[in-house]
Amino acid sequence: MAYAFIFFNFNLILVVVFAILSNQASPQSNCSSLILTLTPCYTYITGSSILATPACCDRISTVLETQPDCLCVVFGGSNASNFTLNDSWASGILKACHLKTPPIIHCHYGIIRANGQDAGGKLKMYVDELPEIPKIHGYKFHRGIPVAKKLTIGMYHKKWKFHRDLPASSVFVFGKSKHSATFPGPTIEALQGVATHVEWKNYLPKKHILPWDPTVPTAIPKHGGVPTVVHVHAAVAEPESDGNALAWFTKGFKDTGPNWSKSTYRYHNMQRPGNLWYHDHALGLTRQNLLAGLVGPYVIRNHTLEKPMNLPAGSEFDRHLIIADRSFYADGSIYMNSTGIDPTVHLQWQPEYFGDAITVNGKAWPFMNVQRRKYRFRFISTSNARYFNVKLSNGMPFIVVGSDASYLPKPVSTNAFMLSPAETFDVVVDFSIVGENTTEIELTNDAPFPYPNGTPTSIPNSRIMKFVLHNNKPTSCQVDHSTIPKKLLASSYPSVVDAAKQATLRRYIVLHEYISNTTGEVTHLYINGKSFSDPVTEKPKLGSTEIWDVINLTTDDHPLHLHLVAFQALKIRKLTNVNNFTNCMTQRNDAVRCNVDGHLSSTTKSVVEYEKAWKNIVKIEPGAMTTVVVKFNLVENGGPFPFDATAEPGYVYHCHILDHEDNAMIRPFKLVN
CATH class of the missing domain: 2.60.40.420 (Cupredoxins -  blue copper proteins)
Structure with missing residues (x-):
């Protein structure tokens, strides 16, 4: 009986839903007749339209009032029907229609699992031993001398046990094989001065395991699949190997982003020894892809320099x-x-x-x-x-x-x-x-x-x-x-005060948060009032040092990250009369014309001692201007980069709160000769 509807001009999702309902024992009366009235919602829940029409919302309201259990099919999206929906839009249809969601306990079709949404908070602590992360070497020995090595590291979809009492979770993880892939991915051990080559391969499925949003700037492949591109955080890497957000690719490189150029990345490892890590950097998907598990450590070592410090060593300590x-x-x-x-x-x-x-x-x-x-x-x-x-x-x-x-x-x-x-x-x-x-x-x-x-x-x-x-x-x-x-080791690095004296240019970098006039909710976050796709405005000279005065007009702290280079906070000054300055910046978008100096406190706050280093993340306090010194060369000796850093596609800087970065607190910068 259920399948007879296939021959009529009803949308297929409702046919499949009806088939499911016909074969389950409902605690309420059969939902089929009410479900079939939801045809006007088809374009919305499949992602064909970004608006839930009045007709759709009227039908949803009726079902909500009479048989809320029937809406569980919609809430469950493809999880309930095994039909390809836009999960984000299907499960968000009530909010789009400005209707109150019924208690989730009413649901019996497919998303009963949502009862355990806070399952993590109910788990018993300290029952699993801390895993040791596997290591792979990014170098090999030839006649006793370390030389460059090529690694092949894949991104896989598999199951991972986060806790003794929790069923295994679907994750995306890095590894040399699916069997050996782990969360987090293996530690890549590199040596200073010895290059590591990595071919990053995408073995991820056609569909993401987490919901995503096409209304923020996002990598969307033509043929499906999960776009990825790997960025080694804190690496002094050539532009082609930096993991540009538009250099993404899908499984088998079937689809690639506009800035994709090669499958094997080269990491020169010329910088001083230190801690790096690698992660996905695909446009608009970093929050999903990292949440799914695409992260791993990367260490550059120099035993000659580091051994005399006599710090705890060995895999156990x-x-x-x-x-x-x-x-x-x-x-x-x-x-x-x-x-x-x-x-x-x-x-x-x-x-x-x-x-x-x-x-x-x-x-x-x-x-x-x-x-x-x-x-x-x-x-x-x-x-x-x-x-x-x-x-x-x-x-x-x-x-x-x-x-x-x-x-x-x-x-x-x-x-x-x-x-x-x-x-x-x-x-x-x-x-x-x-x-x-x-x-x-x-x-x-x-x-x-x-x-x-x-x-x-x-x-x-x-x-x-x-x-x-x-x-x-x-x-x-x-x-x-x-x-x-x-x-x-850093005692031989230039001091931030001395570096600041060499600065040839001062820039104002302003962090904005935009609020909807109708709902009062955040709609997007920009740097200097510009989106990622706007033309490049920061073009530092190769080898130069600049002062960046980073002004935070939001109520959140933002971890600022610049690709390629190291930078260091010099001082922090609170803004006075923040609202007036923010209003002026909203209208003029010019810190000088808005008299930023006249809105700064006379009191200077010092940087905490444990952050007085050449860093890759500087925390930008809310309602304040943080002055940072940026060196566009090798920070330890002022030498040139071991590659053409002016090449395409350039680099980016962004807030590293991933939800902010994706929408769209990220901007390009381009080094020039």
């Missing part, structure tokens, strides 16, 4: 801690909102994503067994938007030795450090100073979200992981001979 927040459905799948904050403007996009489970190295709230000795931890945040004010529950200090891809001039002791999205901190923790009666120490977080003016943390998002201390007598190879040196 030198560990990456890759932190990210996630929410999960009860069936283990990763939750991401499918309805936008204002679906009349953006169907799926929301300003920030915050998960209720904190994962480290791909496990939710893991524990790590440690000896009473020094450990080196390389923290990297791959979260979309969450900041972490990282502390140890017993109040003991961290010794910060590096920030992003640079060492500090000297170690800095601190009881907490603020870790923004995409930021890296290299720290030493000395567990030998802990009393024998203390056997457990939690790694905690108390940063509000959004940072700094958002919701205070609480359990569970205020916990990250746990260290379990043991009194076992160390073996001969475990005896701690490491030390904390008085000076580090």
